[in-house]
Each structure stands twice: as C-alpha cells, then as structure tokens.
Amino acid sequence: MTRKKVKSDFIENITARKASYQSQKGFLNKAYELNTLCGVELTIVVYSPYHEEPKMFPNHETIINTFTNFKKLPELVQSKNMETQERNTKQRISKIEDKLWKVKEQNKIMELTNQMYKLLNGEHIPTNMHLHDLNDLSYVINQHLKQVHDMIKAKAQEEGSTSNAPQSIARPLVLGGTNFDRPRASLLASVGALASVVPLVAPSAIPGGTNFERPIMASLLVTDVTLISMVSSAAPLMVP
Structure with a gap:
C-alpha cells in the first residue's frame, strides 16, 4: 500500500496542529541514528509552544561548538541549502x-x-x-x-479516407434566410480559402499597462493585423 502524500501547509486547527507535532517525535531518533551510525555532525534545537524548555540534540555543549564552526564558514557556503x-x-x-x-x-x-x-x-x-x-x-x-x-x-x-470522391472543407452558405436578421450571401469561400486566424499576442503579452494584473512588455504588440476579407452581399436592384 502506497503512503499518502502529506500536504505541506500550515495546519490552522490548533488541536490538529498539536496532534501532528506530537506524531513527529521520531525525527529525534533519526538524528541519533545519523549521528551514531553514519558519524554525521548535526544538532537540533526545537522551540515549541507546547513545552517550556526547548528540546536539544545531542546536548548544549555540542550545539554551541557546531554553531561556532558553522559561523566560521564562508557566507556562500552558509547560505547554500539554508532554510530560514x-x-x-x-x-x-x-x-x-x-x-x-x-x-x-x-x-x-x-x-x-x-x-x-x-x-x-x-x-x-x-x-x-x-x-x-x-x-x-x-x-x-x-x-x-x-x-x-x-x-x-x-x-x-476522416471523410476523405472513407470515400474516393473529393471532399470540400467548407461549403458556401445557402442564399436567402437571415444572418443576424439581415439578408446574406455566400460568406465562406471554396476549399483552401478558409478565413485565416489573425495572429494576435497571447493574454500574457499585451503591450503596456497590465493584463490580468501582471506587467507586460511593449515590444510584443502585433500592430499589423490583416482583416479577414468577406464576400460582399449582392445589393438589390433599383427599380426606376
């Protein structure tokens, strides 16, 4: 059975937080094993609101010596893998x-x-x-x-793979009817002349100001936008 991944977030509930703290005491045993079996120099000082005195490993004197040796190291070495x-x-x-x-x-x-x-x-x-x-x-x-x-x-x-007859990608709209309550003609061209998608910048790259409340660069604006050409509707004949 795989172990459930523990969510590493602060526990808001005080009772649950205290119970979680008490269940983590095994890390002191792990520190003892690392120090004894592997010869690792490590010290632990735990300040907890559940105890009046801090918990220390292995002892006060060793902790002072380890801390002194640590402060003698260059700052670059000290800051490496440091968590504050x-x-x-x-x-x-x-x-x-x-x-x-x-x-x-x-x-x-x-x-x-x-x-x-x-x-x-x-x-x-x-x-x-x-x-x-x-x-x-x-x-x-x-x-x-x-x-x-x-x-x-x-x-x-898909249709072309099941039939040998040429298949059109888009058919012209049928004349007549309405489009937004207006007379319309064929708006779609023949095969291969689909209206091209206008290349616009993504929302995260809008010029100037902010987009989604994030700063953006002005050099990414596409100013030259080609409009999609439409077939003009046939105008009704004027009767004199």
Whole structure:
C-alpha cells in the first residue's frame, strides 16, 4: 500500500496542529541514528509552544561548538541549502500568488468567452472596453476559430479516407434566410480559402499597462493585423 502524500501547509486547527507535532517525535531518533551510525555532525534545537524548555540534540555543549564552526564558514557556503523563516514565508507567498493569478486568468477567459457569445447574438462591443481587454477578446475569439478550423480539417480528412470522391472543407452558405436578421450571401469561400486566424499576442503579452494584473512588455504588440476579407452581399436592384 502506497503512503499518502502529506500536504505541506500550515495546519490552522490548533488541536490538529498539536496532534501532528506530537506524531513527529521520531525525527529525534533519526538524528541519533545519523549521528551514531553514519558519524554525521548535526544538532537540533526545537522551540515549541507546547513545552517550556526547548528540546536539544545531542546536548548544549555540542550545539554551541557546531554553531561556532558553522559561523566560521564562508557566507556562500552558509547560505547554500539554508532554510530560514523569511525565505520559507516568501516561498509560500509566491505559491499563493501564482494560484491567485491562475484563478484570475481563468475568470478572465470565462468573462471574455461570455462576451464573445453576446457578440454572436448580435450585441455590440462596449465602447468603454480597454485596449488590453479588446486584445484579450481577440485572442479568445481566435482560439475558438482555431478549434473550429482544426475540427473542419479533421472531419475532411476522416471523410476523405472513407470515400474516393473529393471532399470540400467548407461549403458556401445557402442564399436567402437571415444572418443576424439581415439578408446574406455566400460568406465562406471554396476549399483552401478558409478565413485565416489573425495572429494576435497571447493574454500574457499585451503591450503596456497590465493584463490580468501582471506587467507586460511593449515590444510584443502585433500592430499589423490583416482583416479577414468577406464576400460582399449582392445589393438589390433599383427599380426606376
């Protein structure tokens, strides 16, 4: 039976924290084995709120000598593999900030995806949207376009493998009907002329300011964006 991985986080519950502390007493026995069997010079001083006096291994005199020898080492050697309370706290803060940023990023993508669906239903882009949000919206839309194009190619290859007849990737829309309650003509071109996905920068590389509340570089903006060309609708004939 495999041992369950212990989550290395601070235990908030006082009772559970004390019980966990009392179950970790075996490390003193391990220290004794390392010192006796392997000749490792090590000392342990444990300050605990559950005891009035600190626990020490092996004894006070040896601890003082080991600490003195340690202070004689160069600072570079001292800092190697050293764990301090300050360093440990900074690492914990960094991990929490990374988790928070990932949650914010997921929420932002969900928000922009909902905005994309609103646009498909005929709503207009809010005029007060920031440039960074517009660029993020473009990125999300193009990610969905890429998924659609990949599915079209996969379906075309699948149908082509089961039939010798040439298969078209995209068919023109049928004339008539409505598109957002407007008359429409053929909007999709023939095979091989799919609307290209506009190459936009990812959300983590938006110029200037912040994106998802993180600093970004100005040199990564793609300023030359080629618009997707559309086949113009046929205008009705004017009767004199």
